[in-house]
Amino acid sequence: MSIFKPFITSDVIVSPFKVNKSFTFTGNELTASNVQIDRFFGTNNNTSSLWVPGSDNTGYITTQSRQLVYRSIKELYYSNYIGGENGAPAATASFNNDGTITGPVYTPNYYNYLSNTLSPDRYFPTGSDNIVVISIPSNLFGEYISPKSLQIQVSGSTISVYDDGLGNILFGTKKVGDIIYQHGIIIITKTGYSAVSDNYGTGSYGDIIYGGAGVDFVNSFYNSLITCSFESTVTIYETQYKCTIRENEFNFSNNPSLLSGSTAISNGSGSLFPQPGSGKLNDNVTGSYFSPYITTVGLYNNNKELLAVAKLAQPLPVSSVTDTSILINFDF
Secondary structure (H helix, E strand, C coil): CCCCCCCCHHHEEEEEEEEEEEEEEEHHHHHCCCCCCEEEEEECCCCCCCCCCCCCEECCCCCEEHHHHHHHHHHHHCCCCCCCCCCCCCCCCEECCCCCEECCCCCCCCCCCCCCCCCCCCCCCCCCCEEEEEECCHHHHECEECCCCCEEEECCCCCEEEECCCCEEEECCEEEEEEEHHHCEEEECCCEEEEECCCCCCEEECCEEECCCCEEHHHHHHHCCEEEEEEEEEEEEEEEEEEEECCCCCCCCCCHHHECCCEEEECCCCCEEEECCCCCECHHHCCCCCCCEEEEEEEECCCCCEEEEEEEEEEEECCCCCCEEEEEEEEC
16 A cells, blocks of 8 residues: 555644743843844923924934824824723714714724723823833734733833733833834823922822832933833634544555665765565564554655654554554644
8 A cells, every 4th residue: 555645624723822022131231233122202382483304313223203202102002092081982973763863973083902801990191291102123022912911120220110911011010101012112191209308207199209219201201221021911822633544554564674675874974774685575574463563654746755753652553453643733
């Protein structure tokens, strides 16, 4: 019989699953050619003066306008939340049977890339406050940053923020920004907290820290060296091939060393290869209980070109009374 056997549809199963990889970059490593994590300053220009291109550049790797960074972030991720942290419900109109419309005109909502279906909580400064945007390239985070894996530490200070797995960037228990997992974008929207001396211990209320040092998030995360840690998420696909050997299949070996009078010759590099002899089987392989062993399975394409090789941990005898199944798994 042929040494090749085709697969049928039910023999091949493709299963997707998520894998994660951890990254940590410190200081100047962020701008290395194989990392390229950039930081931008966003400024709201409330003045009536004309915008002059190149007058307010920002960025460590690529150059962007501070004003355009502010407006882009506002439009992409906060356009529904300018009127409130929980969003501005769209006004809807009633369509009557007589063809008239009662009520206000429908105001469309925008898609702001929320990380979940829970009640949103996004704040964006519309005054003179600035924002900081940290951009992680997709070749690092894959499909999205793994929720609850981000941590950013300002070098030489106690300022450290993290994501809570719900799209919020927290400093302790206080929200200071948002993370867009699928875009690799971290946005610091809270300018900071001012400090007030207190003789009765430490604590915080609103935007004030009592009995402690003040915190300047915007300048710290843009102007200082930082350490950024996160996990990437990528979907890989595991393919499983089920190789089924019937009880009447592959029950004869093609190994030429089974023929009597066979010899082994060298290829000149120290390897020995068996050469067939007279064509008569050796006595030890002619018994009714003889069964060949499987050590290697090759996967071929339609042109009978070898694509992959699977090696068994130990030789497997081919059964003459029942089917034998070999499962081959590989990821790509």
